[in-house]
Amino acid sequence: MNLRLRERDAQTIAGIEKLRFSPLAALRGEGSYVFDEDERKILDLSSSAGAASLGYAHPRVVEAVKSAVSEMATASLLMYPNEHAVGFAEKLLAVTPGEGERKVWIGHSGSDANDTAVRAITKASGRPRVISFIGSYHGGISGSMAVSGHTSQTHTLPRPGLLLLPYPDPYRGEFSSEEVLKLLDYQFETTTPPDQVSSVFIEPIMSDGGLIVPPEGFLAALAERCQAHGILVVLDEVKVGLCRSGLMHAFEHEGLNPDVVVFGKGVGGGLPLSAVVAPAEVLDHTPAFAMETTAGNPVSCAAGCAVLDTMIEDKLAENATRVGGMLMDGFRAMADRHPMIGDVRGRGLAVGVDLVTDRETKQPVDPTVTAKIIYRAYELGAALIYVGLAGNVLELTPSLCLSEDEAREGLAVMDQAFTDVVAGKVADETVAEFMMW
Numbered sequence: 001m002n003l004r005l006r007e008r009d010a011q012t013i014a015g016i017e018k019l020r021f022s023p024l025a026a027l028r029g030e031g032s033y034v035f036d037e038d039e040r041k042i043l044d045l046s047s048s049a050g051a052a053s054l055g056y057a058h059p060r061v062v063e064a065v066k067s068a069v070s071e072m073a074t075a076s077l078l079m080y081p082n083e084h085a086v087g088f089a090e091k092l093l094a095v096t097p098g099e100g101e102r103k104v105w106i107g108h109s110g111s112d113a114n115d116t117a118v119r120a121i122t123k124a125s126g127r128p129r130v131i132s133f134i135g136s137y138h139g140g141i142s143g144s145m146a147v148s149g150h151t152s153q154t155h156t157l158p159r160p161g162l163l164l165l166p167y168p169d170p171y172r173g174e175f176s177s178e179e180v181l182k183l184l185d186y187q188f189e190t191t192t193p194p195d196q197v198s199s200v201f202i203e204p205i206m207s208d209g210g211l212i213v214p215p216e217g218f219l220a221a222l223a224e225r226c227q228a229h230g231i232l233v234v235l236d237e238v239k240v241g242l243c244r245s246g247l248m249h250a251f252e253h254e255g256l257n258p259d260v261v262v263f264g265k266g267v268g269g270g271l272p273l274s275a276v277v278a279p280a281e282v283l284d285h286t287p288a289f290a291m292e293t294t295a296g297n298p299v300s301c302a303a304g305c306a307v308l309d310t311m312i313e314d315k316l317a318e319n320a321t322r323v324g325g326m327l328m329d330g331f332r333a334m335a336d337r338h339p340m341i342g343d344v345r346g347r348g349l350a351v352g353v354d355l356v357t358d359r360e361t362k363q364p365v366d367p368t369v370t371a372k373i374i375y376r377a378y379e380l381g382a383a384l385i386y387v388g389l390a391g392n393v394l395e396l397t398p399s400l401c402l403s404e405d406e407a408r409e410g411l412a413v414m415d416q417a418f419t420d421v422v423a424g425k426v427a428d429e430t431v432a433e434f435m436m437w
């Protein structure tokens with residue numbers, strides 16, 4: 001029997017971890033596109049949730065990986081240093097602002113990097129408590145999951161002593177910056193003594209929680225409050241960092257001076273690679289606290305070096321600002337025709353489109369509607385995903401190399417998808433299996 005990839009996947013790959021938003025099964029990728037089993041060309045407006053930061057099969061990544069895998073200068077950074085890992089760490093330190101002696105921990109994923117950060121920081125500081133935000137997603141393994149606040153993770157218990165604060169959302173405005181900071185002050189005065197708090201973990205743009213850009217000044221005010229108490233500010237740049245926001249780091253939009261920066265996804269250009277940049281006294285505090293045999297392997301690190309070099313040499317942050325601006329303008333113009341579009345927001349090539357039933361009440365659409373838009377877009381030739389605690393935000397995090405023509409193509413598909421879904425072209429049953437969170 002000649003089963004198609006999707007059927008073989010359904011029979012073998014564990015189901016509950018999948019975030020499938022359409023029947024797309026990719027046989028290969030090239031640039032901003034993936035090709036399915038029928039050689040249909042699909043514009044990937046998500047770039048695999050931001051992991052394929054330079055698109056697929058970028059020549060510089062391919063070249064770096066080919067060369068590293070042929071030399072294969074050992075497979076474990078735990079055992080021996082290798083040039084690619086050390087070079088990658090040097091490059092990352094060079095592009096990441098910070099003071100004092102800093103070191104780089106290298107891992108495989110955003111999840112293990114945040115996990116390492118939280119354990120290293122709490123151990124080194126001797127302070128057990130952590131602050132993070134409702135809606136934040138810091139990882140899918142125990143330590144990083146336990147400092148997350150995403151509704152998809154309520155099946156597991158948070159870390160004891162975790163303080164979850166609301167993330168101020170300028171569109172819905174349930175909590176203003178001032179209210180969140182007031183709540184934090186009150187917590188400090190009462191049940192969360194600041195000298196017990198080691199760190200605050202925050203996404204500079206909350207991505208899985210709804211692609212929310214916080215109000216201007218919020219991150220800086222939060223950082224100031226926390227740093228005054230010796231609480232380390234940890235910027236989770238896993239999804240929106242490294243040029244995506246239009247600057248090298250998303251935290252730079254607020255002129256922040258974080259203590260710890262966490263990288264993942266796009267840093268490896270699609271290969272498993274993550275990193276924590278932190279004060280040496282934190283990361284070197286305890287031996288053997290986060291050993292992973294193949295972390296820092298030369299292949300992933302060679303990809304990381306190629307990604308960082310390409311981002312700088314090809315000015316991808318500027319491309320993100322220009323093409324991301326086009327995408328946001330395009331969606332805003334589309335909002336004239338599609339009353340379902342309540343808000344268009346983002347920075348650079350991290351774009352969110354918030355769908356509502358009514359612009360006055362800002363009531364989120366039922367996630368079935370979001371899923372239908374995505375399904376129809378897939379049928380018309382574009383792939384993307386949805387995020388947000390109400391499942392009503394289209395998220396676009398395409399390749400940082402996305403061209404203006406590709407952006408126009410994506411906008412045309414989305415425009416048609418809105419029209420077709422409103423016209424009833426996608427049935428509820430069709431999307432039932434594509435609503436995973």
Ligand code: PMP
Pocket residue numbers: 049109110111112114137138139140203207208236237238239240264265
């Ligand atoms: N941090 C952020 C901000 C993320 O968006 C994600 C993944 N969505 C992670 C951490 C975890 O990364 P990974 O799935 O690569 O482990």
